[in-house]
Structure formats: C-alpha cells, structure tokens
Amino acid sequence: MPASISSSSCSSLATLIRHESNHHAIRPQWNLAIDPSTRTTRRRRPVVIRAAGNLAPNWDAWKPDKASKAPSLSDIFWPSAGAFAAMGVLGKMDEALARKGVSMTIAPLGAVCAVLFATPSTPGARKYNMFMAQMGCAAIGVLAFSIFGPGWLARSTALSASLAFMIYFRAIHPPAASLPLLFIDGAKFHQLKFWYVLFPGAAGCLLLCLIQEVVCYLKDNVKF
Template sequence: MNYLEKFKGQGVELPPKSSIYEIAFAWLGGFISIFIIGYLTKSYDNLLVMGSFGASCVLLFGFPKSPFSQPRNVILGHFLSTFIGLGFLHILGNEYWSMALALATAIAVMLATNTVHPPAGSNPLIVFLLGVNWDYLVFPSLIGAIILVIVALFYNNLHKNRAYPQYWF
C-alpha cells in the first residue's frame, strides 16, 4: 500500500453508538466532577480548574475501561506533563520552540513511563499560555486530577455494569 492510499482509511466499521442511558450516565459524571472542582475552587479560593480536565472527564465517564482512563494514567499523566511544561517554561523561557520541546517531551515521557493520558498532553501548552508558576503543579494539576479519579471511583461503580478502575499502579 502506498503512502497516499493510506489516507482512504482501512474500511473498519464505526464503533457502536452509546445508549441513551450510557450517554446520560457519562453526562452526569462529567457534571458532578466539574461541579465539585468548580465549587472547591470558588469556596477555597484555590485554583483547581484546568482546561484539560474536561477531556479527562470524557475518558473517565465515557470510556472508563480505557487504559487512558485508569488512575495511574490520569494522575501521573497530568503531573508529569505539567512538570515538564513548567520545567521548559522556567528554564528555557516562553518561546514557541521551548513550548514545542515541552509538548514533545511530555509525549515521550508518558509513553516511556506507561502513563499516557491524552488530555494531559495539553498541559504543557496550558502552562506556557498562562505563564504559571511551580505551584500550578499541585493546584490545579495534581489535586484536580486526584479529585477527578476519586469522583470516577465512587460514581462509575454505581453503574451495575461498570467496575472502576481496571488497575491502579
């Protein structure tokens, strides 16, 4: 198969659509998670909201069995990617090439440590765009990711056909 033929796709069927029950269950899980994080942010005047957490909710409540949704991946993926973003920002400065290096390094580190969480791939970009300090590693990145996993743990296990997580570490 030549290079351009690959662009046609492989003819694999679309995955089945989710039931209205599964959609509603995922909707409520995402709502509860961001509601709690938003409430804690407002109540304790501590930043816990991060844009990539929305995409984390898609995985945690829409695809809880995915390797990308497991606690190890969610927590360490967010932590490592944010740490790498902060390191590149504060050592090499806020330059487009430094941001690109941070993102590429975050991908490589998540792959090398088996902690891939695709939403966390946006964390280095978020760090650069906001120009945040090292405390961003704890609030919101680490604490927010832990809260998401705790909510997913309690919420997903309410469902009769779900058992979350598949593994821890």
C-alpha cells in the first residue's frame, strides 16, 4: 500500500511539473514594436558657413561698365537736346499756369527725362511702369497727407507704401518715389488734392513720352 501511494504521488508530482513547464512555455509575448508611421523624426537644418573671401566688397560696381562701348557724340547730344527741349516746353507751360500757383517743372520730371532719354531700353522707361508708378505714388502721397498731415510720419509712410505699390504691380519707376514727398512738403500742391494724380506728374510724363519718340528717332538715324 505505501508503495502504491508513493508511486501515485510521484506520478502526480511529475504531471504537475509538466503542467507548470508547459504553462511557462506558452506564456504570450507582448509585441512592443512601434509603428514607424507614428514615429516622428527631427531633422537638423544644415548650417552653411561661407568663406571669408566672399564677404569682400565688389569693387567692380564702382567702375565703368567694361562691356559697353564708349558713346558717340550723337548718343550724347540728342538726349541732352531732348532734355533741354522738355524743360523749355514745361517752362512755357509754367508761364501760363503762374496765376494758379502750380509749376510743371518739378524735380521728378527731371529724373524722368534722364530715364526716358538716356536709358530708353531699361524697365524704368517702360510706359506701363512710368504711368502706373506716377499715378499710384501720387495718390499715396495725397492719402498719407490726408491721414497724417505734414511731417516725418507722412513722408515715411508714403515712401514705404510707394515702394510696396511699385513692387506689387511690377511697375518700378524710380522717379515716381519722389512724388509723395513733393506733395507732402509742397504747400502749393495741397489745393490740387487728388487731381495731383494726373497733374503735374502724369501730364508731364505724357509730354515727355512724345519728346522721347523724337529723341530716339534722331539718335538712331542721325549719327555723328
């Protein structure tokens, strides 16, 4: 009897050991892998360090353009003659407008003469650029004066707005940037109000365009 009990106990103990070993063998393993789609990576922006030699000033900008040939006498004479004729006509118009206290020989039109007669192929001499910039910048000057009155704030606001206007409308015409300042500081133009958009800037440019056609024709066909 004790032998059978001993044998039965050993059999039960062996069964329990096998059960425990199987239990540990089939224990589930948790999958701790991370989905690559949810993983965020932080990229470092490259840092570019330029050589010190690139910071040297470009002295070629201070020298005449070597690619362009020397101008002929006719290339100098006809633009200069056109500027003389333009200021002469505008001066005669001043005499007729003297009783109104308004002058046509304003400084921006002198700069327009230099652009139209000396560099007619540059973007600043395009008709669209000229008239769009002249009218837009003049209107900005009147508006800035109406809001801020005379002073540094009106001038600064008008000039910055004029540059933004020319860049946005792709109508870069450097002489037009002086029109707002001329209106703000020129008391004789205040009476014109928004008529200043057309006169004297746009009206003067129309006259200068007609003279430019004559100057360009003589410059191309009458050489000496």
